């Protein structure tokens with residue numbers, strides 16, 4: 288058995304389910320035998336079996352939910368918001384035990400209170416993780432619902448801390464966290480792509496330009512995390528008077544670089560709230 292000494296089940300193992308599962312195996316918190324998976328796609332189950340040695344697999348909706356709830360202490364809801372209603376309607380009649388189970392929901396925009404309506408006594412903890420968990424550099428927010436004790440929150444926070452950084456927060460902050468760390472990887476990829484494009488235009492080979500750009504982003508991020516310095520101060524240190532970097536900074540400011548990124552963060556939060564309200568009101 289893994290270091291956590293618990294069994295975990297995933298309902299839905301697309302991109303995010305896989306990222307969490309892979310991270311938890313890497314940290315040895317769980318062993319393959321501690322993991323149960325339900326996904327409607329047989330090809331996904333086959334993939335998880337071949338790549339991660341997961342043996343407890345099911346795609347049969349008439350039995351799989353019971354199979355997961357009966358065998359697991361922790362149940363992760365890692366499906367899209369659009370299918371949540373169908374899933375909670377199915378799982379609400381499983382053999383839930385409030386002393387044994389903890390439900391983790393990573394579903395964007397959906398409040399714990401919505402899931403608690405279907406599982407009234409069961410501890411639900413909402414998590415907003417991100418895909419860099421695949422390489423153990425995740426950034427997550429963890430918010431306990433009303434039935435979750437400090438111990439439940441600590442358990443889940445500890446799991447996600449092992450996959451990168453994790454903040455234990457009130458649920459009202461989760462949509463804002465989504466806007467930064469959930470959506471943010473896409474913005475970082477776009478910046479790296481743009482830097483590489485710039486390098487290619489100047490005559491560098493694509494592979495070299497892309498590696499230099501990605502390593503520079505990773506290095507800049509590590510400087511901030513390791514030194515705790517304000518990013519503006521670090522930026523100032525790189526800009527010598529009359530130099531090339533400050534010329535680039537002017538070009539970025541002319542393109543409203545920082546304002547555009549702030550707009551993107553806000554747009555992500557607004558959309559996340561809209562999706563959540565739509566899916567919750569459909570129910």
Ligand SMILES: NC(=O)c1ccc[n+]([C@@H]2O[C@H](COP(=O)([O-])OP(=O)(O)OC[C@H]3O[C@@H](n4cnc5c(N)ncnc54)[C@H](OP(=O)(O)O)[C@@H]3O)[C@@H](O)[C@H]2O)c1
Pocket residue numbers: 298299300301302303304325326327328331365366367368370373374393394395396415416417418469
């Ligand atoms: N992607 C991100 O960066 C990110 C970050 C944070 C949180 N999230 C949240 O994570 C959740 C999952 O996102 P994702 O990107 O992993 O989605 P995804 O790749 O579409 O994965 C969902 C998986 O669940 C399967 N599924 C559908 N209905 C099911 C059911 N009734 N029972 C069991 N499995 C079912 C899907 O199969 P089909 O493909 O056949 O439908 C798919 O394999 C979403 O709620 C999202 O808001 C995502």
